[in-house]
Amino acid sequence: MSDTILANATLVLPHEVITGSLRLSDGLITAIDTGAHVPAGAEDCGGDLVMPGLIELHTDNLERHIEPRPKVHFPHVGAILAHDGELASTGITTVFDALRVGSIVSKDKASYGEYARLLADEILAIRKTGALRINHLLHLRAEVCSETLIAELAKFGPEDGIGIVSLMDHTPGQRQFRNLDQLRNYVRGKHGLSEEEFLHHVASQQALSDRLGAQHEAAAVAEARRFGAVLASHDDTTAGQVATSARHGATFAEFPTTVEAAQECRTRGIYVMMGAPNLIRGGSHSGNVAAKDLAQMDLLDILSSDYVPSALLSAALMLGDQWGDLPRGVATVTSAPAQATGLVDRGQLALGLRADVIRVARLAQAAAVRGVWVGGRRVG
Numbered sequence: 001m002s003d004t005i006l007a008n009a010t011l012v013l014p015h016e017v018i019t020g021s022l023r024l025s026d027g028l029i030t031a032i033d034t035g036a037h038v039p040a041g042a043e044d045c046g047g048d049l050v051m052p053g054l055i056e057l058h059t060d061n062l063e064r065h066i067e068p069r070p071k072v073h074f075p076h077v078g079a080i081l082a083h084d085g086e087l088a089s090t091g092i093t094t095v096f097d098a099l100r101v102g103s104i105v106s107k108d109k110a111s112y113g114e115y116a117r118l119l120a121d122e123i124l125a126i127r128k129t130g131a132l133r134i135n136h137l138l139h140l141r142a143e144v145c146s147e148t149l150i151a152e153l154a155k156f157g158p159e160d161g162i163g164i165v166s167l168m169d170h171t172p173g174q175r176q177f178r179n180l181d182q183l184r185n186y187v188r189g190k191h192g193l194s195e196e197e198f199l200h201h202v203a204s205q206q207a208l209s210d211r212l213g214a215q216h217e218a219a220a221v222a223e224a225r226r227f228g229a230v231l232a233s234h235d236d237t238t239a240g241q242v243a244t245s246a247r248h249g250a251t252f253a254e255f256p257t258t259v260e261a262a263q264e265c266r267t268r269g270i271y272v273m274m275g276a277p278n279l280i281r282g283g284s285h286s287g288n289v290a291a292k293d294l295a296q297m298d299l300l301d302i303l304s305s306d307y308v309p310s311a312l313l314s315a316a317l318m319l320g321d322q323w324g325d326l327p328r329g330v331a332t333v334t335s336a337p338a339q340a341t342g343l344v345d346r347g348q349l350a351l352g353l354r355a356d357v358i359r360v361a362r363l364a365q366a367a368a369v370r371g372v373w374v375g376g377r378r379v380g
Contacts, residue, residue, distance in 0.1 A: 142220035
C-alpha cells in the first residue's frame with residue numbers, strides 16, 4: 001500500500017485544531033506536520049476538516065436494511081453490504097452491529113423471533129472475505145423481557161469476538177416505556193393491535209418480566225463476562241437502576257431517560273451515551289430527557305447514530321459548536337466510544353494509531369464527507 005498524504009487540512013487533534021498534513025503508511029498514522037504546504041503527490045484538502053473515523057456503538061440500521069418495511073424481509077448478504085456502504089458514506093469506520101437476543105415466541109400479534117446467531121454468522125463470514133468497507137464488530141442486545149434469552153445467548157461464545165452486551169428491558173410501565181401512551185402509539189402503530197390486544201400485550205409482558213426478568217438479567221451479565229465483552233446498561237431511569245448497572249460492571253449507559261440517571265452515571269464513572277437524532281431534533285421521540293440538556297449540564301460523553309447513520313457526524317459538530325470546543329465534540333464519536341469499549345488502537349489522530357480517517361466539508365446545516373480511509377485504504 002502506497003503512502004497517502006492529506007495536506008492543507010484542518011486537523012482535529014485530541015486537544016487542538018491545527019492546519020497541517022497527515023501521512024498514512026502501512027495502515028497507520030505515521031506523521032503529523034503543521035502548515036498549509038501541499039507536497040507533490042499529496043491530496044490537497046483545501047482546508048477541509050480531517051478527523052478520526054467515527055465509532056458507532058449502537059445502531060438499528062442493519063435491521064432497517066433487513067426489514068425495510070414491516071414483514072418485508074430482504075436477503076441478508078445484500079442488506080449487510082448496503083448497511084456497510086451507507087455507514088462508510090457517513091464517515092463511520094468502526095461499527096458494533098447491534099443484534100437482539102431474546103424473543104417472544106408465544107402466540108401474540110406483537111411476537112418476534114430469533115435471528116441474531118444466523119445474522120452474526122453471515123456478518124462474520126462476509127468480514128472474512130474482505131468485502132466490507134469498514135470494521136464490523138458485534139453487539140448483542142440482551143432483551144430481559146423475553147422468553148428465549150438464555151437459550152439464544154448460549155449459541156455464542158468467546159470465539160465470536162463480541163464487543164458489547166447491553167441489558168435491554170422493555171417491560172411496559174418502566175424505563176423507555178414508563179409512559180404507556182407512548183408505548184401504545186408505538187406498538188399499536190407497528191403491529192396493528194386493537195386496544196384490547198394492546199392491553200393484553202402489556203399484561204403478558206409484565207407477567208413475563210415478573211417470572212423471568214431477574215433470571216435473565218443475571219444470565220446476560222454472566223454471559224458478557226464469558227464472552228469477554230463490555231457491558232452496557234440501557235434506558236436507566238432512576239439512580240437505583242444506575243446503581244444496579246454499576247454493580248453489574250456496566251462501562252457505559254445507553255440513552256439514560258432522566259437527568260437523575262445521567263447524574264448518577266457521572267457519579268459512578270459510567271459513560272453517558274445519547275442519541276444523535278435526539279440532539280439534532282432538539283428532544284427525544286419517546287418523551288425522555290433531551291440530549292442537548294445533558295450536554296449543557298456536562299452529562300454527555302458519547303453519541304450514537306441510533307436509527308439515523310448520517311446524524312452522528314452532524315451531531316458531533318453541533319456539540320463542538322455548543323461547547324465552543326471542536327475536539328471535545330468530535331471526541332464523543334471517536335475517542336470516547338473507543339475508550340468505553342477498549343479499542344486502544346483508534347479514535348484519535350495520533351502517531352501509531354490505525355489510519356481510520358475522514359475528510360469533511362462543513363455546510364450550513366450539515367457536513368459532507370469527502371473522503372474515508374479505513375486502515376489507510378480509501379473506501380469512500
